[in-house]
Amino acid sequence: MSRRIVACLLSTILLLTVSFAQAQQPKKVPRIGYLSATDPAGEATRSEAIQQALRELGHIEGQNIAIEYRYTQGKVDRAPELAAELVRLKVDIIVVSGGPVWVRAAKNATKTIPIVMLGSGTDPVAEGFIESLARPGGNITGLTLLGGELGGKRLELLKEAVPKLARVAVLYNPAVPVGLFQVKEVLPDAARALGLTFQPWEVRATDDFERVFAAISKWPADGLYGAGGALANADRKRITGFALKNRLPSIGGSREFVNAGGLMTYGADQEESYRRVAYYVDKILKGTKPADLPVERPTKFELMFNLKTAKQIGLTIPQSMLYRADKVIK
Secondary structure, eight states: OOHHHHHHHHHHHHHHHHHHHHHHSOOOOOEEEEEESSOHHHHHHHHHHHHHHHHHTTOOBTTTBEEEEEEOTTOGGGHHHHHHHHHHTTOSEEEEESOHHHHHHHHHHOSSSOEEEEEESSOTTTTTSOSOSSOOOSSEEEEEOOTTTTHHHHHHHHHHHSTTOOEEEEEEOTTSHHHHHIIIIIHHHHHHHHTOEEEEEEOOSTTHHHHHHHHHHHTTOSEEEEOOOHHHHHTHHHHHHHHHHTTOOEEESSHHHHHTTOSEEEEEOHHHHHHHHHHHHHHHHTTOOGGGSOOBOOOOEEEEEEHHHHHHTTOOOOHHHHHHOSEEEO
């Protein structure tokens, strides 16, 4: 056997060995960081819907993607710590399920890892997260849900459902921009136009709820408006429980509020929002830069009622409103 033949055989064996070794190397599984403003129970509906939308796009947790969940449980001061932890884990994308405080925590933690906003209630341009909706410019993209801007419409719908409504208590956290924006900029004009008196009540920590509830009872209110925020979302059951006990018609901004026992809600279509989050994650995993993915505003909105709650507080929802509802809990 000539040296040339031997060399060719050795080269072939070497190439086959390298190819086999490469084939045996496990593929890198993308890791998604999920930063939540609430807790596992409060986040379950949202995170499971996003997982389902990801599966439909071929990304299956435990198979070809991994998801690292971090929950701040309504504690604003934990956001920077947990965002930094996700960065240390070298995740490939960070999905932020929370308002501006949580988005800013992720933004401060990394300038390179793509960040997908699940839906901030304030203007991401005004907050300095992106350069414009069409051209985000940096490592942040995703959805903005117009949570604050819809405050006037929510108050209008609550008045339509309860024609005798006169005094509305508004729960908000002044440390959360979307709540402060509603109380300062949106609700005063809306209340004036509807002939309502509204009173804002600050809730900065979990320990504030009982004191505020006692004050609202003495005021007294005949309606309750939840301005949202991580703390309120984490304590939905407590808020809706207070409203039920005091027979107060209540309105919030997400379907979770109604599921927790609130009377009604009006906001961006949640299912559609979850699907769009999965779309952003899919695009980024396939190589698209966040700067090239325009930030979307919602195009579909949903009105929901909880008739069990209506019955408990002795309220009959006008049939005309039920016809317009996207979902009714009976």
